[in-house]
Amino acid sequence: MKRVTKNIFLGVMMVIGMIACQENGDYEDVITDGSYQTAAQIRLTNVIIHDIFSPPVASRIYAYPSIAAYEVAVIADPQYKSMMGQLNDFEKKEFEAPEDVYFPLASLAAYYKVATALIFSEEKMTSHRDMAFEEIRKKGVPKKVFQKSVAFGEEVADHVIAYSKKDNYHESRSFEKYTVRNDPHTWQPTPPAYGEGIEPHWNKIRPFVLDSAAQFKSVPPTEFSSDPSSLFYQEAAEVFHVINDLTEEQKDIAFFWDCNPYKVNVKGHVMFAEKKITPGGHWMGIAAIAAKTAGRDWKGTAEALAITGVALFDGFIACWDEKYRSILIRPETYINKYIDEDWLPLLQTPPFPEYTSGHSVISNAAAETLTKVFGEPFHFVDSTEVAYGLPIREFESFRHAADEAAISRLYGGIHYMPAIVHGSTKGQKVGHHLLGRVSTKTENLAEN
Amino acid sequence: MNSCTKDAAEETKLFELMPKGHTGINFSNELNYTEQINPYTFRNFYNGAGVALGDINNDGLIDIFLAGNQNENKLYLNKGNFVFEDITEKAGLAVPGIWSTGVSMADVNGDGLLDIYICKSGPLVGGERHNSLYINNGDLTFTEMAKEFGIADEGLSQHAVFFDFDKDGDLDMYLLNNSARSIGANDLRTGQRELRDPLGGNKLYRNDGGFFTDVSEEAGIYGSAIGYGLGVTVADINKDGWPDLYVSNDFFEKDYLYINNQDGTFTEALEDMMTEISMGSMGADIADLDNDGWLDIFVTEMLPAKLERVKTKTPFEEWDKYQANVKAGYFHQFTRNTLQRNLGFKPGSDQVHFSEIARYAGVHATDWSWGALIFDMDNDGYKDIFVANGIVKDLTDFDFVDYYVHNQSQIAQNRKDSTLIISMIDAFPSVPQRNFFFKNHGTFRFSDVASEIGMDQLTFSTGAAYADLDNDGDLDLVINNLNGEVFIFKNNSSEKLGNHFLQLDLGNHFGAQVSLYAGDKFWFAEHNPVRGYMSSVDPRLHFGLGKVDALDSVRILWPNGRQQVLVNPSLDTLLTLSPEANRTPFDYKREPMDILMEEVNIKFPWRHQESDFIDFDRDRLRFHMISNEGPKPAVGDINGDGLDDVFMPGARGQASALVVQQQDASFAVSMLFEEDQLAEDVEALFFDANNDGHLDLYVVSGGLEFGNKNPNYQDRLYLNDGRGYFEKSSSALPTDLTSSAFVRAIDYDGDGFLDLLVGERNIPFAYGLPGSLKILRNQGDGTFEKIELPEFKDLGLLTDAAVYDLDGDGQDEIIIVGEWMPIKVFKKQEKGFKDMSVEMGFEPLAGLWKTVRIIQEEENGISLLFGNVGTNTRLKACIEEPLRMYVNDFDRNGSVEQILTVYENGQSYPLVLKQALLKQLPGLRKQLLDYDTYKDKKIEDLFSKEILESSLVLEVETLESAVYRKIGNATFVREEMPQELQYSPIYAAFGGRASAGAPYLLLGGNQSRIKPELGINMGSFGWYLARNKGVAFNLIPAAKSGFYVPGEIRDIQKVKTARGYLLMVSRNNDSPQWYKMSDDKGEKIP
Secondary structure (H helix, E strand, C coil): CHHHHHHHHHHHHHHHHHHHCCCCCCCCCCCCECHHHHHHHHHHHHHHHHHCCCHHHHHHHHHHHHHHHHHHHHHHCCCECCCCCCCCCCCCCCCCCCCCCCHHHHHHHHHHHHHHHHCCCHHHHHHHHHHHHHHHHHCCCCHHHHHHHHHHHHHHHHHHHHHHCCCCHHHHCCCCCCCCCCCCCECCCCCCCCCCCCCCCHHHCCCCCCCCCCCCCCCCCCCCCCCCCCHHHHHHHHHHHHHHCCCHHHHHHHHHCCCCCCEEEEECCEEEEECCCCHHHHHHHHHHHHHHHCCCEHHHHHHHHHHHHHHHHHHHHHHHHHHHHHCECCHHHHHHHHCCCCCCCCCCCCCCCCCCCHHHHHHHHHHHHHHHHHCCCCCEEECCCHHHCCCCEEECCHHHHHHHHHHHHHHCCCCCHHHHHHHHHHHHHHHHHHHHHCCCECHHHHHC | CCCCCCCCCCCCCCEEECCHHHHCCCCEECCCCCCCCCCCCCCCCCCCCCEEEECCCCCCCCEEEECCCCCCCEEEEECCCCCEEECHHHHCCCCCCCEEEEEEEECCCCCCCCEEEEEEECCCCCCCCCCEEEEECCCCCEEECHHHHCCCCCCCEEEEEEECCCCCCCCEEEEEEECCCCCCCCCCCCCCCCCCCCCCCCEEEEECCCCEEECHHHHCCCCCCCCEEEEEEEECCCCCCCCEEEEEECCCCCCEEEEECCCCCEEECHHHHCCCEECCCCCEEEECCCCCCCCEEEECCCCCCCHHHHHHHCCCCCHHHHHHHHHCCCCCEECCCEEEEEEEECCCCCCEEEEECHHHHCCCCCCCEEEEEEECCCCCCCCEEEEEECCCCCCCCHHHHHHHCCCHHHHHHHHHHCCHHHHHHHHCCCCCEECEEEEECCCCCEEECCCCCCCCCEECEEEEEEECCCCCCCCEEEEEEECCECEEEEECHHHHHCCEEEEEECCCCCCCEEEEEECCEEEEEECCCCCCCCCECCCEEEEEEECCCCCCEEEEECCCCEEEEEECCCCCCEEECCCCCCCEECCCCCCCCCCCEEEECCCCCCCCCCCCCCHHHHCCCCCECCCCCCCECEEECCCCCCCCEEEECCCCCCCEEEEEECCCCCEEEEEEEHHHCCCCEEEEEEECCCCCCCCEEEEEECCCCCCCCCHHHCCEEEEECCCCCEEECCCCCCCCCCEEEEEEEECCCCCCCCEEEEEEEECCCCECECECEEEEEECCCCCEEEECCHHHCCCEEEEEEEEECCCCCCCCEEEEEEEEECCEEEEECCCCEEECCCCCCCCCCCEECCEEEEEECHHHCEEEEEECCCCCCCCCCCCCCCEEEEEECCCCCCCCEEEEEEEECCEEEECCCHHHHHHHCHHHHHCCCCHHHHCCCCHHHHCCHHHHHCCEEEEECECCCEEEEEECCCEEEEECCCHHHHCCCEEEEEEEECCCCCEEEEEEECECCECCCCCCECCCCCEEEECCCCCCCEEECHHHHCCCCCCCEEEEEEEEECCEEEEEEEECCCCCEEEEECCCCCCCCC
16 A cells, blocks of 8 residues: 555656656656666667577567566556466565665666576677666665665566576477478478578477467468469469559558568678567567557556567467468468569568468467557557668557558568468467456456 | 698798889789679679780790779780780770770680680670770780670670680680679579570680681570679590580589580580589689599689688588579589599490599688689699689678678668668678698699798789799799789799709690600690680690609690600700691590499399488587488398398388399399388398298398487397298397497307397487497397497497407407497407407597498408598598597587587687577577687687586597508508598498409498588499509599499498399499499308
8 A cells, every 4th residue: 555655656756856866865756657668678679689589589588578577566566466376387476575675676677687688698788777777876766775676676587587497498499400391382491591490399488378389279271282273372373463563552561560680681692681670579669659658657668568578479389389380381482483483572581481470470469468458549659660760650559550560461472361361360369368367457456 | 641740841932922123014903892883783893803824926925914803904015034014005905994804815816826805794884895805916916806706795704715616626715604693582493594694694606717606505505694604614524535614603503514515516414423513613723633634623612711711701501401402403512612533434434423522632621712723833743723712801701791780770871871882891801811722742632832832922812824934944823813913923943843844835726635654654734725713824735744854755636636746755845836747647436445343234123212301400510410321231042042132221211121032133022011111220131040040130220310219219120931921020129229220140159049239329319429239149049138248338329340250269359330439349258358459450549430341352361441431521530639529418408419629720619600509509699699709719618617527528530441451360450542432431341352363342432411511422433442462452443343333322242143143232312233243253251
C-alpha cells in the first residue's frame, strides 16, 4: 500500500522534480517513464546488428533482459504480477528489496546485466550502461542508493540469467548442422551467399508458454509439384507475377519490413554486408513506441516490452518448428528452376526454409499481445526503421501493422501466400495462448 | 624426411633492380578511383596491365612496351646496356585516356617485323577504345590497322594470343574477353556455358590472308557471359604437334583446356584430364618443369601464404556450396594456385592426364596473384616459377565485409552525396605484397627465394615478362606494378653462376618444339612467346643448361611438320634457325606400346554406393571425412567350385552383397544382406570360423554415421552352409557396439582355431578419442569371446593391420596402423604382446596412417608399405612442428570438438577459420569480436589452462607414406620412394612379382571428402612402381604400365577367376576395375 501511494505522489511531483533533481534525496523522479529502458533496448538492437545474430537468436536476446527489467517493476509495484511461476520452469524466488532501493534504476541495471550476458560485444553494452548510469547519478541519486539499487537489479538479473541458461540454447550450439537434401521440394541454400540453414534445432529451445514447439502445428504446405497446372506452381507463379508488377507502395512495404540482419552484397571479388534490425527487433521497437505513445511509466513500459519479448520468443520457436518440418523450397529456387532462370526476388532470400513465414508468425503473436496491453484501435507512428535509412509508417492498430508485415513477404518475393496466411494464424494462436497463460496484473489490483 | 628442414636456397641477389635514372624508363601504372570508375562499377579495376618484350627494329636488342590503365602506354627502344629511349610519340603509339590491358607482340602480317596488338578494357569512352593492332612500318613507326584486320573488338578485352592453330603458316588469334555480366545470383545455373554472349565472350579469329574471321562457334570455343577469363596460354599439351589452349577463368566458371582436333576445331576436355583446378583462376603459364618432355600447367589464384591473411581475407566454399557447384557443372574448383603435372598419356589413349600437385610442390599459396612465368632464372637447367601478386585494396577483408557497413543511415547519406563507393573503398585495407620466385629443385620441389635473389620489394605487381635485355645469356625481368614504378630487373646469373645456356631465334614460327639432349639429360620447350599475364616474353627460346658444357644434339620440330637436328651445337650463344631448307618430315604418330597390365571387362553387377552422410554437419571443426572408407571386400571360394567369390561391403543404406563367380568368369549377386543394410559395412573376411572346412564370413561395420553405441556398429558373423549360403550367427559374437575398421584372422593362442583381431576406428560424436584393438578368441565352436589386453587398449584411431612373421621365428607379428598414432608392431610373448616397433626399426612417428601391406621382395625378402595421407596438402607435419588436434568439450555443453593446429614460423595456430570456429563455439565470440583479433591467436590464447590441460592432445609428425625394407633378420629401414607416393592419400596397396621375378607395387587411394579449404586429393590414378635388381622403386607411367584407375581406390586384391588370376581394384562409390597381369604365376600373396 505504501508503494502505491508513493507512485501517485511521484506522478504529481514530476514537473517539480525536473527542476529540483540535483538536490540530494530528491531523486525519486529521475526516472519516470520508459525512456531509459527504451534507450537501452535501442543500444541492444545496435549490438545485435553489429554482432550479427540471426532472427531467432535475437528474439532470445530481447526476451530475457526485458523479463528481468519487468521483474523489478513487479517488486516495485504489486499491481504487476511476476512471470515467475507463469513461464515454463521460471522458478519463483523471493527478493528482499533494500530499504532505500531506487526501483527504476534497479530495473535498468537488471536489463543491462542480462543483455550484456547474451551478446558478444559486451563493451558496447556496458559503455552505454555507464553513460546512462553516470547521467542518472548526476541527476542526484545518492551514491549509497545508487549502489544498492544496481546491486539489487543485478541480483534479479542473476536469477533471470540462471533461468535463461537452462533453455537448451547453449547445448543447441553444437547440434548437427542442417544437412541439405536432394528431394525437389526441399529447401536449398540461396544466392548470393548460399548460407547454411540457420537454427535447424530451434524447436528444441524451451518455450516460455507453449506446451511444445509443435503445439500450434500448421497445416502442411501445398503439395509440391513442378507441373504448371498444379496448385504449388500457381502459388509460385503468383509470387513471380506480383514481383514483376510491384507498385511503389508495395515496394515500400517490402523494404520497410525487410528486417534482414545480414544482407550480403557481392560484386566480383568485392563483398560487403548490409545489416538491418531483425523482425523481432522491429516489434520490440513498436512495443517501446506504443508504451511511449500511451504515456506509460517505466513499469508499464517494462511490462509491454517483457510480454512482447515473450510473444516473439515463442513465435519464433513455433515458426522454426514448422520450417524444419516441411523444409520447403524458397520461391527464388523454385522460380529459377521451373519458371524463369533470371528472376530475382525484391528482397534477398534469408537462409532458412520457407514455410511458414517468420514475420507473419511473430508479428501476429506480438500484435495480439500488444492489442491486449494497449487496446484497439491504437494509432502509432512506426519510426523503428528510420535509423536504417527507411521512412516512417503509420498504423491504426497492431493488427494492421502485423497484416502489413505478413503480406510484405509476398511483395519481397521470399514467401508464397500459404506461408503468410498460415503463419499469421499460427502467430495469433501463439499470442492468444500466451495471454491465456500469462497475466501481468495481479487480480485484486486489476479489480480495484 | 620428417624434419622441418627446407630445401636450401643459396641464390644471393641474382637480380638487380635497375634505377630509372639509368634505364630512362619512367613508368607507373597509377590508378585513381572515382564514384563512377572503381572496383565496384568496374570489376577489373585492379587487374593491372601487361608487358610486351620484343625486338621491333631487328637490331638484336629486345625493346619494351608497357601497357597502362589510366595512364598511357609506352614503347621504349633498347639502346643497349639497360638504357632505353621513350619513342611512344614518335612511333605513333600515344593514345591517352584509354584503358589498356594485355599486349601481344607478334609479326601479324608476316613481313618480318614485330607488330603490337593491344587489348582495351574499362569504360566505353574515348577515341581508340577498340583493341588496336599496330602494324610495324619498319622505320620505328606504327600504323593502327585493327579495323582493317577485323580485330577491332570493343569489349572488356584481357589478352590475345597469336598462334597458328590450323597450321597454315600464318598467325591466328585467340581473344580473351572478360564478361561484362556482374557476378551475383547466377553462379549455380546450369547450361550457361553454351550460351554465346552477344556483347563479348572469348573469340577465336582465323587469319585468312590478312583478315581475321571470327570462327569461334564453328571451332567449338565457348563464348558465354560466364567466361571471366584472365589468362590464356598456348601449348601442345598432348604432343600431337598441334597447339592446344588453356584458358584460366576467374570466379565460378571452370577453366577450359581446349584440345586441338587438327581440323580447325577444338574440344574442351579439361574434366577428362584433370581432377581439381583453381577457383578464381588468374594467370597461367605452361612449361616442362621436370624435363620429362611433358608440359605442366601452373595457374595462379588468391590463397595467401600467411595464415593471418587467410584468416582475415580468404573466403573458401562451404561443403554444401562446393557440392552444389559440382552438381551444377562447375567442376572441382579450389582457392589456391594449381600445378598440373602432366603424367603423359592414359593407357591406350591419345589423351593425357594430370595430377594436381601445387600443395606438394609448395607453390599453392602466393596471395592475390596475377602473372605467372615459368623460366630458368639461374640457368641451372630447371625452369623456375615467378609469381607477380598484390591487390591494391583487400576487397575480401572479412572485418570490412561484416562491420564497415553496419550503419545504414550512413550508407543512405553517402548514397545521397554520391560518395558511397569511394568512401567505402577508402576504408578498405591496402597491403602491398612481396612477389614470389620459386626455385625449382627438380622432382617438383620448390622453394621461394624471392627475397634472397633481390625481389623483396612490396608491390602490387600484375603483368610481367622476361627477356635477355642485355644479351648476356640470362633472362632479365620486367614487372608492371600498380601504383608504383615499373621494375626492370637485371639478371646477374651469367656473371655470378657461370651456368651454360642456349638461345634459339625461331622467328615467326610459333609452335616450334625444341628438344635438347645431353647424355641422360633432356630439355624441352615450345616457341610461344605470347605468354604470361597480359604479356609477351622474349621471342627467342632460352634454355639454361647448368654445368652441362656440351649437348649431343638439338632437335627442332617445325610447325610445318619438318624436323631439324643439330649435332653438337655450340653453347652459350644464340642460334638463328628457320625451317625452310632440307628438313626431314616428322610423324607425331606413336607406335602402340606394350603394357604391363591389361584392363579386363568383367561382368560384376554390383556397384558401391557411398551414403551422402556429411561428417562436417556433425563435427564442424573436422576437415576430413572418414565415413567413406569402404569397400574392402572379402575374397574366397565359398562354394568349392575352384573359383573365387566376393563379398562386397555396402555403405550405409546399401545392402552388402555376396557376388558369386560363374563358370564364364562373370559374377552374379547371390545374396543381398538387406536386413543390415543400414550399417556402414567397410570390410569383410572369409575364414573358417568353426573348422568345418567352409569359409565363413565376418563383416566389419564402422563409420560414424550413427550415435555412439548404436546397434548398426555391431560386426556380424555369417556361417557358410557349405554351398555358399550364409546364415547370420547372432550369438556367435559378443555384443560390441563400436565402430570397427578391419578384421584379421590369427590363431593367436595356437589352439587350431582362427581367432580374430578387430580394430576400433573411432568413437562416434567423439572423433579423436582413441580406440582399442580387440581379440575375438575362437572358443572352438564358432563362437567368440572378447579379450581386451592392456597393451591393445586405446591405441589410436585404428585403420588397418597386417599379420605376418616379420622376424621369421615361425610366430606371426601384428602390425597395426591408425590415425594420430605411430606404426605399431607387436610380438607375441609368453603372456600377452610386446611392442617391438622401435626395436625393429620403425620410426615412432605418428601419422594419419590408412593402410599397411606386405610386399614380397626378391629372395624371400619383404618390405612393408604404410599408406599415409601424403604431403600434397596444405597441412604440414614434422617432428619439431607436429600437426596437433585438441579434443575436448571446449564449451562444456555436452558435445566434443576437435581443434586442429598447424605450425607457421615456429608457432602453432588453430587452422580453422573464425566463422567455422564460432559456429561451433559461439561463446568464443566475446573474445573474438573481429577477424583481426583472431588472426594471430594461439590455442592457449583462446582457452583456459584448465580446459587445455583437460584436453586430449593428439599429434601427427609425418604425412608421408613410407616403405620399410627388411634388412637382416628383424630390422627394417625406411626406403627412399618416388615423389608420386606423396601426391595423394594411400588407402590400398598390392605387392606382387612380375614375370622376371622383380617386385612391383600397386598403390591406390585418393579422398574426395575433404573441406574445400584444404582441398580434395584425387590426383592419383593408381601408381605402378617397379623395382629392378634390388634398386629403388621406380614409377612406371600409366601409358606403359596400363594401370589407370580414376577415383577412390580402397582395396586391391587378387581374385582367382575362370580367366586366370585377376586383380580387383575396389573403389568407393564406384564399381571395381579389373586387371590382368602380364605374368600369371598366381603365387600366394599375404
